[in-house]
Amino acid sequence: MTVLAVPAAGRTTATEVEAAAARIRHHVVDMCAGAEGGHLGGSLSCVDILSVLYFDVLRVDPERPHDPGRDIFLLSKGHAAIALYATLAERGFLDPAELAGYGRRGSRLLGHPTRAVPGVELPTGSLGHGLALGLGLALSARMREAGRFGPRRRTYVLLGDGELQEGSCWESVMAAASTRADHLVAVVDRNGLQLGSPTERVCPMEPLGERFRGFGWDVREVDGHDHGELRAALGTAPWTAGRPGVVIARTVKGNGVPAAENRIDAHYTTLPARVAARAHRDLSLRKAS
């Protein structure tokens, strides 16, 4: 049985992670400019989370995507598939050239991730499934005993904030606490907007951190676009023996593309060429600044 030798953190410099995040944003814009369009807003809001996870936290190896010692990542908010594809491409799981095929006939890059894509652990898309899957994988690692595969695997599950309206999420929140699944880490992309409304208008969920604490979880609240804060929270999990952890990442839907930031209509969009070009320009300027 192989054990991944890469360290849990510190593999990539902060500048490199920032650069990867910038490239991922450009890919996301390109995919949303294709014929099918894409989930622009909620993809851009989680780019920094994905970048820090894949370039600085997760023990994963594109050469051995099924290595039993790998850390697990599940995109429970599967509609952010294009952000995941772009991240996997930048991390070496996919040829970045394949991203151009997203949404086109014959491509394996569907609107929600499938296992045909290297690096995708399990398919997601219907909301409220990822946390239970992650709990299963976390319990699996525990039953195999700590140490047998090196440092015990951590399982990260990225959820949308609107997704937390699905009751199944809270079944898993309770079960993770009762099973003391401390190597399970939920990350909430708290961008505040769901498909058609602000989350607080549809179903108020604050104080979200207190809710998780009330269920027995350990909570970290961070700026979801600050790589330092993300790294400090994600990279140090598990934090407390016997308690699952959640990182509530305050984010901006559409982050990085001013025309899409905090806009309801940027949830799913097909970008006209002119708008896409402007978005690329804005992203480049942001990088330069």
Added chain:
Amino acid sequence: MTAPVAAPVATRHAYRDWLIARMRDDPRVICLDSDTGLFTGADFGPAADRYLDLGIAEQNLFGVAAGLAHDGWLPYVNTMAAFAACRAAETVKIDIAYNRLPVRIAATHGGLAAGHLGPTHHALEDLAVMRAMPAMTVLVPGDAADTVALLDQAHDRDGPVYLRLGRKPTPDLPPAPPPRIGVPRVRRDGTEVCLLACGPLPTLRALAAAEVLAAADGVSARVVQVHTLKPLDGAAIAGAVRGCAAVVTVEEHWREGGLGSAVAALLASRPGPRLVRMGVGDMYVSAVGSQEELLDAVGITAAGIARAARSALRPGLDSPLFATF
């Protein structure tokens, strides 16, 4: 002096005892429970850490099972049929069947087995739901011996398996060679009408109906037990009904989507016998009664099956299809 006859064992208890033994000799097996009470007091011995009660939360239950199976474990998931097939249906569809994961779904209280507990706990749709899922194997043992034999074969089968179990003991079926997954089992030879039955009581009552038909009508009825609803081999069903002028399907299930629908779909594509589908009509069985009494009330009795066979053989006679309740 006759040997004492052992009381029949409920299929769910036969399953429980089989699983506890299997957990000891197969380290991949995990028992995931949802406060069913089925394992109260069970002694798992050295396998105790592979029993996990995740509480009354079936969506989480099946999602966790998928995560474990994805990582190489062999989870046996325990809940009632009604909750597996409806409440957790999307989890079964997406997280288990889509990924072809080897999760074994042990669904107790199948059909009307919950008796007086009422329609919230009846499962008259589970076979339809599970049959519709790609990659799913759907098994309905007829008694405790069937349960053990089918579990032995299903254990290492690819993909997910749905096992419909009962609640209280039902009488053992007459002795027969062990069932083989996918192969309908002839329980009684006959030449004129074929009674295809699924589940313990429908099979017993079909056998009794065959006696009625022989004695009262001089009709020779074949009885075939269909314990595997998926995969259902078209050639095997064609063989089972060959030579008969009429076929009656008998099941403890709504008439839509179960054995009758499966057989109708297979027979529609070829010339052959007339078909009458017996099941529970479009209604909820909302009354106090044992499983047996509720089946009586919906017309799935030996006399009802015999009547269906007569009407299939001689169209124009009274039809039992639209029993009301």
